[in-house]
Amino acid sequence: MRLLHVAGLQAAYGPTQALFGVDLDVGEGEVVALLGRNGMGKTTTIRAIFNLTTPVAGVLEFGGDDIFRAPPHVIARQGLGLVPEGRRCFPNLTVAENLLAAARPGRWDKAKVEGLFPRLAERGGQFARTLSGGEQQMLAIGRALTTNPTLLVLDEATEGLAPVVRQDIWRAIQTLKANGQSILVVDKTLSELLPVADRCVILENGRSVWTGRALDVDVAVRDRYLGV
């Protein structure tokens, strides 16, 4: 079943248009990777889906419902869970409070999240701002999971983290996938991303220019769209 349906999405920052037509679908239980060089509109696409950057035109549907320009909290309640770029926790809440603040009933709760990231259980009473970058990223993912999203959206989940920590995050993403979690993921580490992803959508200059199976992202595709 199709969960997220994006067609012809356009978005602008004030007078500056950033997205000119993005098509993107995520099915149930599927992991879709959104790829592209820097500045091609990956984060803007995510922000436009959540109406954090106002979409200008196009179709945005989630679970069959129209979410185009719905208020962000309504979109989140529909079942979209965002892990924003830059490990955005609530810095002055404790780890435990971060995991409670937005929790909604379902499969994932604080204890389950701590099972996925044991490090968070050890740090329960600490303020989020005192965590390391990797721990904050785990917390941001955990916080999104406690809202029990149908579709988890990960924006640059491993950017700027130490290689060891990245491994932990990727392992967690693998675990989520194995549990049937639908995921839309933006990342630059192709070597880690491609084995997890079922399908890929590549953006260039604010348009989706290539869509296909992750297996088919070969050297030619990489050189054409992703090389530097």
Add this chain to the structure above:
Amino acid sequence: MARETAFNIVLSVLLVAAPVATSLLGEPFYVTLATRIAILALAAVGLNMALGLGGLVSFGHAAFFGLGGYVAGILAVHAFNMEPMFAGIPGTKLMPVIWLVAIVACALLAFVIGAISLRTSGVYFIMITLAFAQMAFYFAISWPAYGGEDGLSFFVRNNFPGIDTLRPLSFLAICYGLLGLSLVFFHRLQHSRFGSALQAARQNETRLAAVGIRPFHVRLAAFVISAAVTGVAGALFADLNRFVSPSMLSWQMSGELIVLIILGGVGRLYGPVAGATLYVLLEFALGGITERWQFFLGLILLGVVLFARGGVIGVFAGRPRHG
């Protein structure tokens, strides 16, 4: 955290022991002083829910403090004169009923004020809450039925079942009881799911919306609860003085409540208690020396803001909980 708890316990013990001791020594005036501390602290605990946890700098909480006071005054006067208010509803001299009416009245008023002013933020929120409080102030001044500018006196303190409220120590016990309840409530609120969401809304509302919670609703609920607590303090304040006047609704009163919290420690459980204690004691000690005691209060406030951002509690107990 442990040092803060120790500080809180010491302050609680002092606040209970000092008035009891002075009362035994035949100096009941200090009991009144302690009662003033308790009531101002209660009002500030209410404001601390909005300001400390939610980051909502309400410059209009005097509206709720004053409304609570007028509820107590009006109900008491009607009961004393044995004339019904409107629609045949009688007044009452029963404190618990008065508190309940004050809570409901303040919650309703706060719902209206909050629903409008929470659409703004920052300096606009400060100004719009001030504007609402000023409206209440001028309304009270121009309403002759309940004393207008001169205020409203009632001659006997209201009753509490089983307690002689005219004994200063008994009334102090009631005030402490309510202050204690409010502190327990504040603590539970702060650590509840709602409290986490409220603090998250202060830190970043977009992030909160992105996880499915509408910041406006959380803030409105906090604003209403906060106003209700401050309203109860207003009712007690009226009972302490057996007098209500528009000055309870003035913007200076709103400012005083904010000052109490900043002095004590913003967002801290005992911040309002420490702040009210310091404020009332300074008023008493310095006020005996010079009429211009507020000049020195200003100097102290300046010192706290510049050098001790965590307030008195920050000085004793270290780093503020909220950076």
